[in-house]
Amino acid sequence: GAVVSQHPSRVICKSGTSVKIECRSLDFQATTMFWYRQFPKQSLMLMATSNEGSKATYEQGVEKDKFLINHASLTLSTLTVTSAHPEDSSFYICSAREGGPGDTIYFGEGSWLTVV
Amino acid sequence: SQKIEQNSEALNIQEGKTATLTCNYTNYSPAYLQWYRQDPGRGPVFLLLIRENEKEKRKERLKVTFDTTLKQSLFHITASQPADSATYLCALPNQAGTALIFGKGTTLSVSS
DSSP, X not given: OOOEEEEOSEEEEOTTOOEEEEEEESSSOOSXXXXXXXXXXXXXXXXXXXXXXXXXXXXXXXXXXXXXXXXXETTEEEEEEOSOOGGGOEEEEEEEESSSTTSOEEEOOOEEEEEO | OOEEEOSOSEEEEETTSOEEEEEEEESSOOSEEEEEEEOTXXXXXXXXXXXXXXXXXXXXXXXXXXXXXXXXXXXXXXXXXXXXXXXXXXXEEOTTSSSEEEOOOEEEEEEO
């Protein structure tokens, strides 16, 4: 099946710094990519949807100035957590879709962010 | 807004039995529904998609039903094995149809 790769898989950063997480579709062109956040024993919460070349659409309650999403090419999207705080520590998961709504969405392996 | 409920947080069964997981949704009529498997610390893995005009779908030991009247999907794993132990997530498109939203999941434990 299609592969979506996330990097880094684990990152520890100091409070107040920024950290970037990359999401790549390895064997298909992703017209749409999605970023989710998951706290322990909780469901995946959609943060934002991004289409290549346009601004991301953020879900209600997600600060777009804090969670910067860039979808510069059909195979790469990045999530930058700016001025990170300990409460931003979470499991961040990206996913990608090649076609339109209803097509299969493939998920990355996730990135664990710990802010100390 | 739409709600997805996976009624059981945890389900424990013995090897060889059939596991049945439930997903209920409210407040809208999705065009399709998906089931994913998630292992601890990993991203979800797609299992099955069922569309609103399909009553049932099968894939090897997996079977999914979709009752649009009851607004419910059932996910069955027959002849369960310890390797089936994982969290299973039900997912539906949001009302705009642009992204998937997920239930909390049911953690299945299959004991040998």
